[in-house]
Amino acid sequence: MNSALPDLAAVWLTLKLATVVTILLLIVGTPIAWWLARTRSPLRGVVGAVVALPIILPPTVVGFYLLIAMGPHGPLGRLTESLGLGLLPFTFSGLVIASLFYSLPFVVQPIQNAFEAIGERPLEVAATLRAGPWDVFWSVAVPLARPGFVSGAILGFAHTVGEFGIVLMIGGNIPERTRVVSVQLYDHVEAMEYAQAHWLAGGMMLFSFLVLTMLYAFNPRPRKTG
Amino acid sequence: MALLLAEVDNGRVSRRFPETARNRIGRPKAGGIASRLAGITRQGNLQIVSVKPFSTALLTVVIATSAAADEVRLAVAANFNAPMHRIAAQFEKDSGHKLLISFGSTGKLYGQIANGAPFEALLAADSDTPARLEREGYGVLGTRFTYAIGKLVLWSANPALVDDRGDILKTRSIGHLAIANPKTAPYGAAAITAMSRLGVIGKLRPILVQGESIAQTHQFVASGAAELGFVALSQVQTEGGIGAGSAWLVPDNLYEAIRQDAILLTKGRDKPATTALLAYLRSSKAQLVIRAYGYELP
Incomplete structure (x- = not known):
């Protein structure tokens, strides 16, 4: 039982991290997705590429640069220190910021696709009925894009739970602060504690399976519009 | 390579x-x-x-x-x-x-x-x-x-930080002290032993951060993200001396030999x-x- 306690702490920390990150990503990601879906700006390609970058880059690369950027000599580190926030590496806040960047495409892209699938027509119809842009967004676009939000939230959450490389690089493996499940699992394997590793790995498999089942079972098919 | x-x-x-x-x-x-x-x-x-x-x-x-x-x-x-x-x-x-x-x-x-x-x-x-x-x-x-x-050193990227007796562990407050994971890396275990024998482990435990290997621990310190760290002498020694920063060679009697x-x-x-x-x-x-x-x- 004693040996299971650090595992439980890691599970709790992971769920906390994933929840915070998912909520923040929905707040940050929705305007980005809306802009990407609607804009005709020439910057669309560049911004889309920046958002998608973490899908391609190896996590260790992202983690390494984040470590340098957040360190005392990096631009982010200087900024946080001058604001009196201290340095971000080895802190929970640091993990949150790193995860925001790394899980961004998994939230933005489904929402962006859902916004694009709505098309111009429902929005124009709403406008002719004298709905203002804010009203159109909340009363028409968001409800119609609901499946995209559900997918984005679940993917963002799941991807944060499964994150490893970045956390390893900037987390410092501190119990109850930065030691998430994936790192704890890695520790067990490294320490040749294969039995505990199996429990944790099996638990994660089951969790991922349940999450994805929920995603596919409860997410309604996009309604036909237009 | x-x-x-x-x-x-x-x-x-x-x-x-x-x-x-x-x-x-x-x-x-x-x-x-x-x-x-x-x-x-x-x-x-x-x-x-x-x-x-x-x-x-x-x-x-x-x-x-x-x-x-x-x-x-x-x-x-x-x-x-x-x-x-x-x-x-x-x-x-x-x-x-x-x-x-x-x-x-x-x-x-x-x-x-x-x-x-x-x-x-x-x-x-x-x-x-x-x-x-x-x-x-x-x-x-x-x-x-x-x-x-293997030889253990206390190392900082800051050339002025580490004195040649390791007194910094006792006297100054440090931001983060990096060690390799003591469960899996012998240099990490040696670092824990050395801190215990110096009687500073209790004070330092809250600021410890762990690298998954001695290589990553070195990275934490080299980037400045951790002010100090216990690394392998082989990582910081170039021909004849410490390459960059400041270091204290931890005396042999403070840890079990890393064979x-x-x-x-x-x-x-x-x-x-x-x-x-x-x-x-x-x-x-x-x-x-x-x-x-x-x-x-x-």
Whole structure:
């Protein structure tokens, strides 16, 4: 039982991290997705590429640069220190910021696709009925894009739970602060504690399976519009 | 990594692959393209360096030149990275054999060996893992030996921070102190012992951060993200002194000696090239390099 306690702490920390990150990503990601879906700006390609970058880059690369950027000599580190926030590496806040960047495409892209699938027509119809842009967004676009939000939230959450490389690089493996499940699992394997590793790995498999089942079972098919 | 490639590039390919060539011709194999050259991948901190033959056509020409050269697949603990590159270059030049080296933490390498990795010898960061491999039948009985004794240093990238007596651990408040994971890395365990014997472990525990290996611990300190860290002397010593920053060589009586043992694995049992490499590690030429990087010898 004693040996299971650090595992439980890691599970709790992971769920906390994933929840915070998912909520923040929905707040940050929705305007980005809306802009990407609607804009005709020439910057669309560049911004889309920046958002998608973490899908391609190896996590260790992202983690390494984040470590340098957040360190005392990096631009982010200087900024946080001058604001009196201290340095971000080895802190929970640091993990949150790193995860925001790394899980961004998994939230933005489904929402962006859902916004694009709505098309111009429902929005124009709403406008002719004298709905203002804010009203159109909340009363028409968001409800119609609901499946995209559900997918984005679940993917963002799941991807944060499964994150490893970045956390390893900037987390410092501190119990109850930065030691998430994936790192704890890695520790067990490294320490040749294969039995505990199996429990944790099996638990994660089951969790991922349940999450994805929920995603596919409860997410309604996009309604036909237009 | 670079040096392996360079040697292939400057025309020494001819000495490298005859054994493989003979195998290929001995058991005829379909498929003309005998492979790509040099696939280098990076997975976490594990580097796989592999150099494979160009084509069967080239290899037939190659066989005549030297029949004794062979490939040795080697697993090496991360802290021995720098000296191993030097030793590998010398060994390849002297023997004509080719080394394929995978660097990683000892725990990970153990897991890979126990699950069928094709390594023929292991240079571990401790003495327990080779002993365990021998007990479990993955290592060849009676082939273990200590190839280096690791030294622990307290190191900072800041040239003014660490004094030559390690007093900073007692006197100043520090932001973060990096150590390697004591559960898996011998240098991490040694750091914990040293702090306990100095009586500062209680004070320092809240500011400890752990690297998954000694290599990552070094990275934490080098980037400045952690002000201080316990790393291997081999990582910060260049010829004759500390390369950058400031360091305190932790006295021997503060931790158990970090004996790094090597062992011949069963996959390398009947390979003269592998035996030759292990013997080479004990040659004065290799030992000169090992010492230069801050290790002691048994």
